[in-house]
Amino acid sequence: MNLDKLRDKIDSIDDTILKLLEERMKIVKSVGELKHKSGGAIYRPEREQEILERLKKNKKNDINDEAIEAVYLEIFAASRNLELPERVAYLGPKGSFTHQAAQSRFGAYADYLSLNTIEAIFKILENKEAKYGVVPIENNTDGIVGITLDCLGKYNSKIVAEFIMDIHHSFASLNDSLGSIKRIYSHPQGYNQCRQFLEEYMLLDLEFIPTRSTAEAAKMSLKDPASAAICSKIGAKMYKLPILFDKIEDNLANKTRFLILSDFKNKKAKKNKTSILAKTKDEPGSLVKFLKKFEQEKVNLTKIESRPLKNSSFETVFYLDFEGYIDDEKVQNVLRGDYEIKWLGSYSFKED
Secondary structure, three states, rough: OOOOHOOOHHHHHHHHHHHHHHHHHHHHHHHHHHHHHOOOOOOHHHHHHHHHHHHHOOOOOOOOOHOOOHHHHHHHHHHHHHOOOOOOEEEOOOHHHHHHHHHHHHOOOOEEEEEOOOOHHHHHOOOOOOEEEEEEEOOOOOOOOOHHHHHHHHHHEEEEEEEEEOOEEEEEEEOOOOOOOOOEEOHHHHOOOHHHHHHHHOOOOOOEEEEEOOOHHHHHHHHOOOEEEEEOHHHHHOOOOOOOEOOOOOOOOOOEEEEEEOOOOOOOOEEEEEEEEEEEOOOOOOOHHHHHHHHHHOOEEEEEEEEEEOOOOOOOEEEEEEEEOOOOOOHHHHHHHEEEEOOOOOOEEOOO
């Protein structure tokens, strides 16, 4: 078969895909109207996860799981925007890693609101000025994000989904000759995470100009032809700054866990994780007794972090993640007792 015939075949398949997408959107719109009448949430991450798992299981050819997820997450996002466009607040600025994370779940054309602090996102959600919020909770290099834990305790938003995203720094410049680059713009954290690359390419001696974000680094470098930026891929793309090196961070396994926040309770999924804040009595053995209940009920505790309470004298609250749904009998048995418990959300999760 010659090249023209192969292209004709591709065109025919694309036409069929488009017709099927249009048919899917019509059904989605009908579902959205029913949900709107009943007051149900449009975003159902547990349902999306079930679809992705089914498609990955049923694939027959060489398409990989990452490609399936990328294509269908965009379809899900387009479907939600068709049903009822809703605002998504994220930790900005535009082009930040949290912006990239938000787009990976809500698509390129959602109604996004960039905010300067994590607490501002919680406030916006509390005031019903956005339906969803995307915030970082944990990085495998830098650890837990303390302000996110503090805000989970202070505000009423619920965790409705979590996901883990690889964090890659790119080296971008208008100049395609490394020898002609005189300055490097970067957020200090991004610069420090890429020192091995800079050393290998003899760039450590160049002038370093710190910026408030990696996105700002891309913006500044665009105005300075003799410079380069250490930035996210989405930041380079947004400012049309050519990427010379795609992944330059010292730790190529650098990952951040993000939370999606909203105001509804998820339905039970096939695999569930629950997050809580717990405060036990200030007496010997109180925490040990509480943790022992997880073993007794065979509830798998996956994370525990301590956090000092604000405006108190050395009091501590504990953040816990564990497998199970909030209404499960064994979960209720664990949480029943003389403890202060704040339920933060139960949501679908996939094992690594």
